[in-house]
Each structure stands twice: as structure tokens, then as C-alpha cells.
Amino acid sequence: MHIPVMLNEVIESLEIKQNGIYVDLTLGRAGHSKEILNNIKDGKLIGFDKDIIAIEESRSRLQKINNNFILIHSDFKNFKNELKKYGINKVDGIIADLGVSSPQIDNANRGFSYNKNGFLDMRMDQSQSLKAWNIVNEWNVDELINIFINYADVKMPKKIANAIVKNRPINTTFELVDVIKSSLPAKIVSLKNPAKTVFQAIRIAVNNEFESIDTVLRDSIEFLKKDGILAIITFHSLEDKIVKNFFGDLTKSKINPKIPVQEEKKFIVKTLKPSKNEIEFNKRSRSAKLRILKKIKED
Ligand SMILES: C[S@@+](CC[C@H](N)C(=O)[O-])C[C@H]1O[C@@H](n2cnc3c(N)ncnc32)[C@H](O)[C@@H]1O
Structure with a gap:
């Protein structure tokens, strides 16, 4: 089962308008989308997922609420062109809850x-x-070393990459875990399972995750109406750094501090973390960070 992360915080931060248009870039099992749909009356929800199972399961869940939604099976980096096909050029809110869903992780075959x-x-x-x-x-x-360093801060990347190449073919997840563990000193393996970061790096590479995030951040800003809101949940530091730097660049003053001019703000941002209660109830939320951006000035 997938428990939506920071659901209340996301719904509150979106300041949902009953006739608004909202985009969920990472539908999953519609945990956030269900609540958005419950809060819009004459508005529209558009949900994206590149996993067809997520689209199909979410469709039957959302239909129980109403039919004010469109689901699109696509990488979210294409969201701008996909929305244009429906004549949508501006939206009131966009949410992305990045990474993999529990049903994807829980299914060994994936x-x-x-x-x-x-x-x-x-x-x-x-x-x-x-x-x-x-x-x-x-x-x-x-x-291999390149993705281990750039996508997951893998410790001893060279040792692991060499062991992988030496032990080919490697067909299953457990075979890969064994190769990783046997390539490192026992002391290091006993401290923290080294497979975690290696699996993260490979997953990010397979799904080209960072490129999609970069594209969507840029396009989201263009697609937000005045007072529109972008809410992004990240789960690890490298992913969060992309969002943090992007929001930081948008809010950084472009005026020389020595010049006494009042600069008109275009965006306001804030960051939230899950409550202690949520972390206790849902371990997956432990590393989550919700970054929210509001566009307060027209383009
Ligand atoms: C963490 S889950 C979202 C869970 C959802 N918010 C919920 O509460 O049910 C992330 C989902 O986003 C999808 N996803 C991740 N990156 C994507 C991308 N670039 N384009 C489209 N879907 C993506 C994954 O397939 C997965 O279903």
C-alpha cells in the first residue's frame, strides 16, 4: 500500500481553488490526487505517470470521486506539450512527489x-x-563510477564498479547485492547496507530522473498563473539540491545590494518537513522535504 507523504501539508500549501486547474506530475496511486479532486468542484485535475499500472489503478480510484480529471501516461518532462494538446496553457498548482512508489518497490518483479x-x-x-x-x-x-558519484554519493565507487564488471553476468537484485557486499571490507558492510545507494544510482540512471526534474522545474514556472503554486517532495539530498538551487536562483536578488532600490518579488518559497507523528506512522516519509514556491507576480 502507498501512504501519501505530507498529504495535509501538500493540500494546504496548494491553496486549492474550486474552479482551479491542478497538475499531479507523479500520480502513483493517486494519494495526493484524490484529495485534490475532492477539493475542486468545477476545476480540473491532470495526472501524469510513466508507469501504466499507476495510471490504470488511479483511474478507478479517482472515478469514485468524480470525472473532473485527465490522466496521461507520459514522462512528466513532456507535461507542457501534453497540456497544450488540451488547450491548457496556465495552471493554478503543480505537485510532484518524486521517486518510486511503494507498489513499485514492493513488487519483486520490478x-x-x-x-x-x-x-x-x-x-x-x-x-x-x-x-x-x-x-x-x-x-x-x-x-558506472560516474552514476555512483553523481546520482547517489556511493562510497568506494571504484571498488564496486570493478567488482560488477568482473562478476558479469549479474541477472538479479540479490546477485547484485552479493557482488556489492563482497567487494567491500566487512566492517563497512556491517555499518550500513552499501546496496542502498548503488540501487538508487542505477534507478536514477535507468529512469533518467534528474533530467526530467530539471526540465519540469523550468516549464512549471512558465505554466503557473499568478498566485499559482509549485509543490515538490524530494527524498534524498541530491534530488533536493536540484530543487533547492533552482528555487534559490529564482528568489535571489538580481540587483546590486549597494544600489538602494526596492526590488519587486516574483516568487516566495518555503520548505516543510514531515511531522514526528508522520515519520513514526510512515517510515518512507523520514527523508522527505516539501519545497513550495508561489508565483506572486505575472510574467
Ligand atoms: C512517490 S510516487 C507518487 C505517489 C503518489 N503521490 C501517491 O500518493 O499515490 C512517484 C510516482 O511518480 C512516477 N514518476 C516518477 N518519475 C516520473 C517521471 N519522470 N514521469 C512520470 N512519472 C514519474 C513513478 O512511476 C511513481 O508512480
Whole structure:
């Protein structure tokens, strides 16, 4: 089961208008979308997911509320062009709850989890050809080191990359976990499961996650109406850094501080973390950060 993370905070921060247009870029099991749909009357919800199972399951959940929604099976980096097809050029709110959903992790056959044995897949979109298997078995040492460093801050990346190349073919998640663990000193393995960051790096590479985030941040700003709100939940520091830097650049003063001019603000931002209660109730929320941006001036 997928428990939506920071649901109340997201709904409050979106300041939902009954006739507004809202975009959920990461539908999952419609945890956030259901609540948005409950709060709009004559408005519209548009949901994106590149996992077709998420689209189908969310459709039957949302239909129980009303039909004021459109679901689109696509990478969210295409959201601008997809919305234009429906004549939508501006929206009141956009939410993204990044990463993988619990149903994806819990299904061993999807190959996302280092705790469940399955074929090395890790595709959110099961129609794409690149799988984790291709990265693990076909990429060279330098390419592996590059994703380990840039996508997950993997410790001892060279050792792990060399061990992977040496032990090919590696077909399953458990085989990969064994190779990772046996490539490192026992003391390090006993401190923290090293498979966690390696799996994260491979998953981000398979799904080209960072490129999609970069694109969507830029396009979201253009697509927000005045007083429109962008809310993004991230789950690890590298992902959060992309959002933090982007919001930081937008809110940074462009005027020389020595010049005594009052600069008109275009955006306001804030960051929230899950409550202690939520973390106790839903462990997955532990590392979540919700960054909210409001566009307070017309383009
Ligand atoms: C954390 S889950 C969202 C859960 C959802 N908010 C809920 O409460 O049910 C993330 C979802 O976003 C999807 N996703 C991640 N990156 C995507 C992308 N670039 N384009 C489209 N969907 C994406 C994943 O397939 C997954 O279903």
C-alpha cells in the first residue's frame, strides 16, 4: 500500500481553488490526487505517470470521486506539450512527489528493491528498453563510477564498479547485492547496507530522473498563473539540491545590494518537513522535504 507523504501539508500549501486547474506530475496511486479532486468542484485535475499500472489503478480510484480529471501516461518532462494538446496553457498548482512508489518497490518483479529478489529491471515505464540489467552488464567501469558519484554519493565507487564488471553476468537484485557486499571490507558492510545507494544510482540512471526534474522545474514556472503554486517532495539530498538551487536562483536578488532600490518579488518559497507523528506512522516519509514556491507576480 502507498501512504501519501505530507498529504495535509501538500493540500494546504496548494491553496486549492474550486474552479482551479491542478497538475499531479507523479500520480502513483493517486494519494495526493484524490484529495485534490475532492477539493475542486468545477476545476480540473491532470495526472501524469510513466508507469501504466499507476495510471490504470488511479483511474478507478479517482472515478469514485468524480470525472473532473485527465490522466496521461507520459514522462512528466513532456507535461507542457501534453497540456497544450488540451488547450491548457496556465495552471493554478503543480505537485510532484518524486521517486518510486511503494507498489513499485514492493513488487519483486520490478527489480527496484535490494531486499527482494527479482530480475534487474527498475523501469518505471515498462515500455522503455533500457533496464537496470543493461547498465549493470553493459556499461563500462567509468560510466558506472560516474552514476555512483553523481546520482547517489556511493562510497568506494571504484571498488564496486570493478567488482560488477568482473562478476558479469549479474541477472538479479540479490546477485547484485552479493557482488556489492563482497567487494567491500566487512566492517563497512556491517555499518550500513552499501546496496542502498548503488540501487538508487542505477534507478536514477535507468529512469533518467534528474533530467526530467530539471526540465519540469523550468516549464512549471512558465505554466503557473499568478498566485499559482509549485509543490515538490524530494527524498534524498541530491534530488533536493536540484530543487533547492533552482528555487534559490529564482528568489535571489538580481540587483546590486549597494544600489538602494526596492526590488519587486516574483516568487516566495518555503520548505516543510514531515511531522514526528508522520515519520513514526510512515517510515518512507523520514527523508522527505516539501519545497513550495508561489508565483506572486505575472510574467
Ligand atoms: C512517490 S510516487 C507518487 C505517489 C503518489 N503521490 C501517491 O500518493 O499515490 C512517484 C510516482 O511518480 C512516477 N514518476 C516518477 N518519475 C516520473 C517521471 N519522470 N514521469 C512520470 N512519472 C514519474 C513513478 O512511476 C511513481 O508512480
